[in-house]
Amino acid sequence: MYFETFSQMKKQLGQLGKWLETAAAHAKAKSFDPNLYLGFRLAPDQLPFVKQVQIACDAAKLGASRLTGKAAPSHADTEQTLEELGARVRSTIEYLDTLTAKDFEGAATRVISNPRWEGKVMSGADNFLEHIVPNFYFHLTHSYALLRHNGVNLGKADYLGTLSLRAP
Amino acid sequence: MYFETFSQMKKQLGQLGKWLETAAAHAKAKSFDPNLYLGFRLAPDQLPFVKQVQIACDAAKLGASRLTGKAAPSHADTEQTLEELGARVRSTIEYLDTLTAKDFEGAATRVISNPRWEGKVMSGADNFLEHIVPNFYFHLTHSYALLRHNGVNLGKADYLGTLSLRAP
Numbered sequence A, B: 001m002y003f004e005t006f007s008q009m010k011k012q013l014g015q016l017g018k019w020l021e022t023a024a025a026h027a028k029a030k031s032f033d034p035n036l037y038l039g040f041r042l043a044p045d046q047l048p049f050v051k052q053v054q055i056a057c058d059a060a061k062l063g064a065s066r067l068t069g070k071a072a073p074s075h076a077d078t079e080q081t082l083e084e085l086g087a088r089v090r091s092t093i094e095y096l097d098t099l100t101a102k103d104f105e106g107a108a109t110r111v112i113s114n115p116r117w118e119g120k121v122m123s124g125a126d127n128f129l130e131h132i133v134p135n136f137y138f139h140l141t142h143s144y145a146l147l148r149h150n151g152v153n154l155g156k157a158d159y160l161g162t163l164s165l166r167a168p
Helices: A004-031 A035-038 A049-068 A082-097 A123-147 A158-161 B002-030 B034-039 B049-068 B080-098 B123-148 B156-160
Strands: A111-113 A121-123 B111-113 B121-123
Touching: A004 A035, A004 A049, A004 A082, A004 A123, A004 A158, A004 B123, A035 A049, A035 A082, A049 A082, A049 A123, A111 A123, A121 A123, A123 A158, A123 B080, A123 B123, A123 B156, A158 B123, B002 B034, B002 B049, B002 B080, B002 B123, B002 B156, B034 B049, B034 B080, B049 B080, B049 B123, B111 B123, B121 B123
Parallel strands: none
Antiparallel strands: A111 A121, B111 B121
16 A cells, blocks of 8 residues: 555645645735745744645655655755745655556565664554654645645645545 | 554554643643633634544544444534543544454445535545545644644654664
8 A cells, every 4th residue: 555655645745736826826816925935834843834845745755765765856955935845846746656556565574764763773664654654744734734824725625635536 | 554554543643642631731831721722723714623633533433434334432522621632532542442454354445425425435445545544634733733833842753652663
């Protein structure tokens, strides 16, 4: 289910790209600088919007790269405009688009390390369940919540996107 | 991976239970009524904290019930205190504790229906990936963000909980 979950993350990043467009239109309608969004925070000691979007992208990109061993594009975290953030999201989606189900074979037993873990490691399966997925949705939802908090007209359908409904 | 993901949701609900305790301690230290949290919102047209917690619980509970066919306990959505919300979280965890990996056999091909879908259905696999998981984390993260926005001292470690780190 790794491939399917990263496909879902790709879909969610597509929704995030649409939220940025809705936010830009809201700023235009209200005559404020759309790049102000990048500095907004829900608490003084929480990361600002620009970081929430960057980390949502990286949770998907770096998570997929660690589980597949496929090199991911580097991003310098230098976005200063809403448009540049949109390009960051699109670049992440493009990387995820290159991955196939076969690339995730053996993901569960890969050994994942992190400088913060002081020499310890996680299995790919544990890392996926306990860190990649919760962390992705954490930053994705904070991005959404920050826009909602600042008046952007979004709803649950914008969050979820189109569901795969079919005839019974 | 259904069972493992619901186990992870159970872990996340355990973290949510701890956030409620931290929120209660914060209210006590600042001498305000802890039950005020239940009405807080990030936007006037978003659901308040009490609903965010209830829906996070229900996304896990009802999602697991639909994928396993195992009856879930009914909750009347009548919580009026932080303590009652804590009991709701614990009751949800207790239900998830009754489920085994075997209960999720055949989950992917179950047919999921919903009055909102106007007669259409989703497969269990699609419902899990496209709705249950994103919706669970949406409301879990909104619960967290609402507390952070209102001054409760939480951080990423409180969100993720303990990771399954091991020696290399």
